[in-house]
Amino acid sequence: MAGAAMLDHLQLGDHICAFVNGTDDGLDLMARAVTAGLDAGEKVLVFTEPLPPAAALAGLEARGVAVAPAQRAGQVRALPSHEAYQPDGRFEPARMLDSLTGYIEQAAADGYPGLRLVGDMPWALGEPAVVDRLVAYEAQVNRLFMEGCAVGICLYDLRAFGRGLLQEVACAHPTTLTANAEPEAVPLLRIRRTSDPYGLRLIGEADLSNEAALAAALDAVLDQRPDPAAPIVIDVEGLRFADANTAALLVRLALRAPGGVHVSGCHATVARAMDRLGVTQLSQLRLTGLVA
Amino acid sequence: MSGATVEQFVHPALLYRDDEEYLAGTVPYILDGLAAGEPVAVAVPGPNLTLIRDALGADAERVLLRDMTVVGRNPGRIIPTVLLAFANAHPDQRVRLIGEPIWAGRSATEYPACAQHEALINAAFTDRAATILCPYNTELLDPAWIEDAYRTHPVMLDAASRFDSAFYDDPVTVAASFNQPLPDPPADAATIAIDFFTLRAVRRFVVEYADRAGLAPERVADLALAVNELASNTVKYGGGTGELAVWAQDGHLVCQLTDSGHLSDPLAGRIPVPANALNGGRGLLLVHQLCDLVRIHTTPAGTTIRAHLHH
Numbered sequence: 001m002a003g004a005a006m007l008d009h010l011q012l013g014d015h016i017c018a019f020v021n022g023t024d025d026g027l028d029l030m031a032r033a034v035t036a037g038l039d040a041g042e043k044v045l046v047f048t049e050p051l052p053p054a055a056a057l058a059g060l061e062a063r064g065v066a067v068a069p070a071q072r073a074g075q076v077r078a079l080p081s082h083e084a085y086q087p088d089g090r091f092e093p094a095r096m097l098d099s100l101t102g103y104i105e106q107a108a109a110d111g112y113p114g115l116r117l118v119g120d121m122p123w124a125l126g127e128p129a130v131v132d133r134l135v136a137y138e139a140q141v142n143r144l145f146m147e148g149c150a151v152g153i154c155l156y157d158l159r160a161f162g163r164g165l166l167q168e169v170a171c172a173h174p175t176t177l178t179a180n181a182e183p184e185a186v187p188l189l190r191i192r193r194t195s196d197p198y199g200l201r202l203i204g205e206a207d208l209s210n211e212a213a214l215a216a217a218l219d220a221v222l223d224q225r226p227d228p229a230a231p232i233v234i235d236v237e238g239l240r241f242a243d244a245n246t247a248a249l250l251v252r253l254a255l256r257a258p259g260g261v262h263v264s265g266c267h268a269t270v271a272r273a274m275d276r277l278g279v280t281q282l283s284q285l286r287l288t289g290l291v292a
Numbered sequence: 293m294s295g296a297t298v299e300q301f302v303h304p305a306l307l308y309r310d311d312e313e314y315l316a317g318t319v320p321y322i323l324d325g326l327a328a329g330e331p332v333a334v335a336v337p338g339p340n341l342t343l344i345r346d347a348l349g350a351d352a353e354r355v356l357l358r359d360m361t362v363v364g365r366n367p368g369r370i371i372p373t374v375l376l377a378f379a380n381a382h383p384d385q386r387v388r389l390i391g392e393p394i395w396a397g398r399s400a401t402e403y404p405a406c407a408q409h410e411a412l413i414n415a416a417f418t419d420r421a422a423t424i425l426c427p428y429n430t431e432l433l434d435p436a437w438i439e440d441a442y443r444t445h446p447v448m449l450d451a452a453s454r455f456d457s458a459f460y461d462d463p464v465t466v467a468a469s470f471n472q473p474l475p476d477p478p479a480d481a482a483t484i485a486i487d488f489f490t491l492r493a494v495r496r497f498v499v500e501y502a503d504r505a506g507l508a509p510e511r512v513a514d515l516a517l518a519v520n521e522l523a524s525n526t527v528k529y530g531g532g533t534g535e536l537a538v539w540a541q542d543g544h545l546v547c548q549l550t551d552s553g554h555l556s557d558p559l560a561g562r563i564p565v566p567a568n569a570l571n572g573g574r575g576l577l578l579v580h581q582l583c584d585l586v587r588i589h590t591t592p593a594g595t596t597i598r599a600h601l602h603h
Contacts, residue, residue, distance in 0.1 A: 176489065244521055
């Protein structure tokens, strides 16, 4: 639970991987995440496993979360994880993304400012083929969260998943909350899509631990661009750290975007690294610093 | 050098005793290059750079002149950012360079990296159309360093003659002879464990240490970036986990990473990659640019990399 303070400060658009140690620890974290969502007035959707929904909600109630009134008001809803992710026994990432889009749209239609999704992930271990698709799914789902209408908190039980898989899964999330992390109040990286100008806003730090999430978000912003001729603007004013691989990802995006890429608001440190890697010599990538 | 017998890559050492021999060995070499239409670059320590600039007069403007104590402070970045950068900028021409990476002020800690650099030039420039002349001051340098020049240069020049070195050896073998264990860190070095999940903590750890040690903010940022790249390499290629030790020594900070990986490519981090071909493997190249010295001891049982940053 160390570091869980971050769960109190999540914003719409955040996508967090949280490691838990067994069911009780998972419920502690879930209680904190659900409370923050209810306090923010958001619709809260809980995918739970192995506890059935009723038991999970009772566990939250026992931890002081005012579940009953929220449930009566329709603000909170719990579903078994396998039902949400594998409605006919199979995990289809594309179908899951559609279904999540539906939940997000419904929350908006019901007048909520956004959807807070808290998901127990042990269902993914049921089927070997699913494990392969899980990492790709976790990367792809960033394209939903970066729209800024939902918060995702994915709970992975350290007792159920191997270290190698957890590392791959973590890498697909902008931020991971580990059991022994320093108490961080702020997510490592926030990725948000912007519309005017079209592109992404990056806030925080981009490194090896979240590179798959960033790569997927950059792919998505390229796929979904409304005007192929216009440059994609990556606003990095809030990006305090970027490693060499981040530069490589931006170059790859620039080479694939016919309108090029404009990296704006670069801190001096990020700009110097880009320059040393020769990124500033590319005609397809324009880099501008912080406005003084 | 008659056209018919010119080898693609020519790498002579120039043994000189004084300014007069220095100018006699370098200025005609530069002027011959200019006369042949070859792009010419000179990277030597400041005082020698001044000697050459003054002797060249108006021709100095036709030569790229760089202070090696700045651009080549870290010998590990000379091949990518000075020598190959110049050759790659003139892809269809034979290029001519002077590189003097070893001067009297080089420390015993720096020297093995300098000698490795001199050896690996031969590997990095195989089949490249280039001549690189490396001056050695026989009056001021350690005689053992002059002996090493015979191992790292196929051709020797002195005031009297030009001759093949009888001691020239395979560049990778010579570089490997300087791949020696590093002295232990001081007992009071600060340490932190490295793994996939601690990269942010590792960056914060070095930043706080460097701030307390009084490193300039710009250098602190360089250090954080360099250590992050090395730690990322540990996670990706070095067995997944390792340790970082940090200490202050003689006016600079030293960061040492140890892991269970093996750096088997002797040219790792020394070959520039065009920006449009950037991939994830640019970490060590960046580290060489950010740091003042990088010492490496690598074996199949594990690797120690020590990065030095001056205040």
